[in-house]
Amino acid sequence: MRDLLQCRDDIDSIDRQILDLLEKRMDVAKDIAEYKLSHNQGITDTSREHIKLQKLREQAKEHGLPASYISDLYKLIMKNTCSVEQQHIIAKANSSSIVRDTSIAHLGSTGSYSHVAAMRFLDGFKGKITASGCDTFEQIVGQVETGKVEFGVLPIENSSSGSINDVLDVIQNTTASIVGELFVPIDHAILGNTTAKLEDITDVYSHPQPVAQCSNWLKDILPKATIHYTKATSEAMNIIREMNSPHHVAIGSHMAASYYNLVPIVDNIANNTNNYTRFIVISMTPIVVPSTIPAKTSLSFGVQKYTPGSLISVLNEISKHQMNVTKIISRPRLDKNKETWEEIFFADIEGNLSSPEMQDILEDVKPFTSSLKVLGCYPNSEEQNKQH
Amino acid sequence: MRDLLQCRDDIDSIDRQILDLLEKRMDVAKDIAEYKLSHNQGITDTSREHIKLQKLREQAKEHGLPASYISDLYKLIMKNTCSVEQQHIIAKANSSSIVRDTSIAHLGSTGSYSHVAAMRFLDGFKGKITASGCDTFEQIVGQVETGKVEFGVLPIENSSSGSINDVLDVIQNTTASIVGELFVPIDHAILGNTTAKLEDITDVYSHPQPVAQCSNWLKDILPKATIHYTKATSEAMNIIREMNSPHHVAIGSHMAASYYNLVPIVDNIANNTNNYTRFIVISMTPIVVPSTIPAKTSLSFGVQKYTPGSLISVLNEISKHQMNVTKIISRPRLDKNKETWEEIFFADIEGNLSSPEMQDILEDVKPFTSSLKVLGCYPNSEEQNKQH
Numbered sequence: 001m002r003d004l005l006q007c008r009d010d011i012d013s014i015d016r017q018i019l020d021l022l023e024k025r026m027d028v029a030k031d032i033a034e035y036k037l038s039h040n041q042g043i044t045d046t047s048r049e050h051i052k053l054q055k056l057r058e059q060a061k062e063h064g065l066p067a068s069y070i071s072d073l074y075k076l077i078m079k080n081t082c083s084v085e086q087q088h089i090i091a092k093a094n095s096s097s098i099v100r101d102t103s104i105a106h107l108g109s110t111g112s113y114s115h116v117a118a119m120r121f122l123d124g125f126k127g128k129i130t131a132s133g134c135d136t137f138e139q140i141v142g143q144v145e146t147g148k149v150e151f152g153v154l155p156i157e158n159s160s161s162g163s164i165n166d167v168l169d170v171i172q173n174t175t176a177s178i179v180g181e182l183f184v185p186i187d188h189a190i191l192g193n194t195t196a197k198l199e200d201i202t203d204v205y206s207h208p209q210p211v212a213q214c215s216n217w218l219k220d221i222l223p224k225a226t227i228h229y230t231k232a233t234s235e236a237m238n239i240i241r242e243m244n245s246p247h248h249v250a251i252g253s254h255m256a257a258s259y260y261n262l263v264p265i266v267d268n269i270a271n272n273t274n275n276y277t278r279f280i281v282i283s284m285t286p287i288v289v290p291s292t293i294p295a296k297t298s299l300s301f302g303v304q305k306y307t308p309g310s311l312i313s314v315l316n317e318i319s320k321h322q323m324n325v326t327k328i329i330s331r332p333r334l335d336k337n338k339e340t341w342e343e344i345f346f347a348d349i350e351g352n353l354s355s356p357e358m359q360d361i362l363e364d365v366k367p368f369t370s371s372l373k374v375l376g377c378y379p380n381s382e383e384q385n386k387q388h
Numbered sequence: 389m390r391d392l393l394q395c396r397d398d399i400d401s402i403d404r405q406i407l408d409l410l411e412k413r414m415d416v417a418k419d420i421a422e423y424k425l426s427h428n429q430g431i432t433d434t435s436r437e438h439i440k441l442q443k444l445r446e447q448a449k450e451h452g453l454p455a456s457y458i459s460d461l462y463k464l465i466m467k468n469t470c471s472v473e474q475q476h477i478i479a480k481a482n483s484s485s486i487v488r489d490t491s492i493a494h495l496g497s498t499g500s501y502s503h504v505a506a507m508r509f510l511d512g513f514k515g516k517i518t519a520s521g522c523d524t525f526e527q528i529v530g531q532v533e534t535g536k537v538e539f540g541v542l543p544i545e546n547s548s549s550g551s552i553n554d555v556l557d558v559i560q561n562t563t564a565s566i567v568g569e570l571f572v573p574i575d576h577a578i579l580g581n582t583t584a585k586l587e588d589i590t591d592v593y594s595h596p597q598p599v600a601q602c603s604n605w606l607k608d609i610l611p612k613a614t615i616h617y618t619k620a621t622s623e624a625m626n627i628i629r630e631m632n633s634p635h636h637v638a639i640g641s642h643m644a645a646s647y648y649n650l651v652p653i654v655d656n657i658a659n660n661t662n663n664y665t666r667f668i669v670i671s672m673t674p675i676v677v678p679s680t681i682p683a684k685t686s687l688s689f690g691v692q693k694y695t696p697g698s699l700i701s702v703l704n705e706i707s708k709h710q711m712n713v714t715k716i717i718s719r720p721r722l723d724k725n726k727e728t729w730e731e732i733f734f735a736d737i738e739g740n741l742s743s744p745e746m747q748d749i750l751e752d753v754k755p756f757t758s759s760l761k762v763l764g765c766y767p768n769s770e771e772q773n774k775q776h
Contacts, residue, residue, distance in 0.1 A: 016447070
């Protein structure tokens with residue numbers, strides 16, 4: 001019989017070779033992206049993907065590997081390849097590159113959901129990444145506007161609690177543009193040291209919000225545990241790492257565990273397990289989204305207050321051009337120069353800012369709006385998220 | 389610039405090499421399984437997995453690959469490796485092998501959820517698999533009992549609609565044993581030919597049940613489409629494949645699409661998207677689950693009718709041995725020899741039939757039961773499912 005350590009060395013060596021091949025595969029994907037860019041072709045080709053998956057299922061059988069395993073694995077590989085191709089095409093179209101140093105500002109410290117979102121956004125970048133934790137949304141926007149960082153990431157809405165008004169206010173007033181969006185699952189987990197076991201847990205550390213969001217699980221599974229409140233989940237994770245005890249655990253983001261070298265003991269313990277936060281990324285340099293990539297354009301506008309039906313007229317103009325509004329929200333804003341307050345609308349439209357249709361819309365809605373601002377045009381991540 | 393076809397050839401060649409490596413990795417996993425079996429070690433080692441993932445994240449960066457991508461990919465690879473090790477250990481402990489021909493009976497025809505479950509159960513087997521579609525649960529059990537097939541797969545409960553009484557009845561009376569369980573997502577999707585597009589759909593084919601289960605999506609997205617009812621989803625998928633039209637689609641299982649060479653146009657369209665069916669697998673040869681693998685034991689029993697508190701006494705005995713009951717359901721059964729009906733209880737216990745604790749339980753509950761049958765002991769798939 002072979003020795004366990006020897007087997008594990010073999011596994012490690014195989015894994016290094018797999019990573020080499022995945023790197024090569026990524027390089028070819030970039031060549032494909034070049035080709036698609038110059039031939040104006042879309043990135044996803046459902047029928048080719050389907051044929052490829054069918055072939056892989058057959059090859060899996062020849063290799064004695066479970067077909068559903070290989071099919072699941074390649075769906076992930078293809079999804080990632082698409083997003084790399086997309087990143088590459090966007091960078092190229094903007095005379096930029098993903099092989100360079102960059103910087104990003106986010107709310108909270110390492111391991112906060114905003115930090116996780118920032119790292120996800122820059123996941124494809126090859127170069128030094130400087131992440132800058134901030135205390136307020138204004139600080140994040142300030143860092144972007146003054147050029148201290150290239151990107152800022154802001155949580156704009158949550159699938160349970162809705163829009164985040166403070167962020168709507170800062171993006172309404174900033175000179176920066178939205179250049180990206182991403183959906184991050186709120187994946188509360190019990191995080192501990194490698195020796196921690198569910199049955200040994202006596203103390204749980206976290207911010208009051210995650211504790212409330214995981215109340216059912218805590219009541220059912222750990223009714224006797226002592227709860228300790230911390231200023232942030234990152235603080236809780238830090239405490240647990242330092243303690244290095246099998247009895248003390250934190251509630252925090254599953255994705256953040258690796259920053260604190262913690263292990264997820266139990267996954268998905270939130271009362272509502274299907275909870276996402278949508279983040280937007282802002283930058284002083286607006287991006288051009290090539291026409292082959294599904295785009296979203298965000299606008300904010302005020303309507304002619306004393307003209308009845310102004311909002312419906314704006315929406316009609318958008319609808320006339322066959323464009324889909326994925327989000328609309330209004331928010332009262334006290335105008336300092338007037339005695340009454342004004343209602344500001346935020347709308348996301350599935351469409352490219354540089355398309356003739358969107359340009360027409362911007363022209364056609366003018367008579368019905370008192371103010372109109374393009375917040376940005378960026379790749380539409382909704383589809384990717386739905387598939388996930 | 390490189391040609392698209394040449395790039396795709398490169399991708400195909402890289403993918404063949406990746407499959408080769410995954411096959412080798414699987415072989416090493418079997419050696420590890422051998423080692424663990426002879427050293428009585430558990431399969432999952434959370435802390436080693438964690439260290440390995442950390443290392444892979446670092447290696448990913450060195451390879452210029454997104455860390456979260458590699459981490460997601462390897463979670464899938466490790467999960468599959470564990471299930472292969474498990475299959476290998478179980479086969480070995482039962483002096484069997486997964487390298488052999490086998491056969492399985494299921495409800496409905498190719499592409500039914502039961503067929504998908506059957507194929508999933510045998511996914512690791514290397515040899516010829518004969519799948520036999522049946523019209524009734526009795527037929528499935530009959531094929532197993534008469535030795536026409538080795539395995540039979542039966543849907544035992546659904547996360548929305550609950551237990552399936554007819555199946556409880558047949559497993560109560562069969563001489564076959566439960567040897568496995570699996571959780572299959574009900575993943576209704578719009579399936580079409582490679583040329584089909586959402587905006588072109590005019591006609592939808594499916595069984596009335598999936599149509600009802602997807603009513604919201606159909607009303608919102610395809611209000612004008614004509615619905616055609618078929619005897620089974622497999623019939624609908626067959627019709628669509630034969631038609632080969634971009635306007636006609638079927639509602640069917642996403643996982644089943646490949647059997648009909650259909651493409652999922654839209655995923656997860658059911659009103660309730662978190663819907664699972666739990667299947668059990670029966671065989672005339674009960675299996676021994678090695679102690680290192682988490683096991684579940686299913687029992688059925690009647691209680692002493694005229695002794696108050698018999699059921700609670702049975703549950704008390706189980707609880708005394710620190711074992712967890714994951715499911716209990718009672719079902720009235722008309723006893724042909726008596727004028728009154730009898731209540732039969734079905735219980736699933738997290739524990740191994742061959743453990744001293746379970747043997748004690750079986751002895752200790754006898755005074756409170758009028759009948760007691762061990763339905764089977766099999767690997768507990770619940771954990772795997774939760775993680776998914």
